[in-house]
Amino acid sequence: MITIRIPTPLRPMTGGKSEIEGKGNSIGELIEQLNIAHPGLKDRICDERGEIRRFINIYLNEEDIRFLTGKDTPVKDGDAVSIVPAIAGGSHD
């Protein structure tokens, strides 16, 4: 199993869970598989062309997959994947 860390903005889609588990041979497969258990999750992570949105980073362990092989980056049992969107809050509202 692969552990996936869910950021606060996406937790409504995972029933409030901060960590879920998934399967797949690549990041792309993992996203497809997660979307079955959590419908709509893929649309939040990927754009209409199926590419990972430019303001969302996915880390395999501690490495940004954009600097690996993107959605084709292989994953295996025991890996930890984090989804980290850009956040901008800080000043007023």
Place this chain on the structure above:
Amino acid sequence: MEFTEEQLERYSRQIILKEVGGKGQHRLKQARVLVVGAGGLGSPIAMYLGAAGIGTIGLIDGDVVDLSNLQRQVLHTTPHVGMPKVESGRRLLEALNPHVHVKTYQEPLDAGNMMTLLPDYDLVLDGSDNFGTRFLVNDACYFARKTLISGSIFRFEGQLATIKSHEGYPCYRCLYPEPPPAGLVPSCQEAGVLGVLAGTVGILQANEAVKEILHIGDTLADRLLIYDALDMTFRNVGRPKDPTCPLCGTAPTITTLEEHHVSCSL
């Protein structure tokens, strides 16, 4: 070192640290720091940097104090509701430490004022509340060759990074190439933010600023720190330089500072 008896006593608990000393205190006094946004992050940043004896603190913010700000924006007090934030901030900082020179700019940050202001500062701390400003501050600091300490918060999460793109480290665009389109993310007003979280992340930014000024410790120049206040975890992830970055990559397409009209605010 031109410190008075009163100043030596005021700063005695940090001058005694060998990493600070009289020399470090002098560095803090010489430092000129620009704080973007006098809100949730800007409040603890300005207060701790002011208390530590930073010589010049610039505050830029076009807003006035609102009652709903006081839950997290501790630079402002109830009698100052309705007052420009930078004026309210100046009053509190001067009461906290009269040795700090507070410069105020009651205007929203834009491409014009950013490039005019930056030459007067050594270090920039971004505590703004929208992506448009964040990308603008990143780009301006790259062009003006200034170190930027970027902090952001959302609900129960915080992110922190030190941007030293002028020294060959990655910029904010290397981390997030584009801001989210409007409407895809809720604003803080809709989503909420834990007041204490602003304090935690702002103080971490102030900590990184003091270290930059004193040249001590390790930096977040090649990492992103992610703080989860609910799980009580701090995680570091790698933040590589993107050779295809439109700003600091090998074939940049952004060569002058432009405003990016991003209407969404998170």
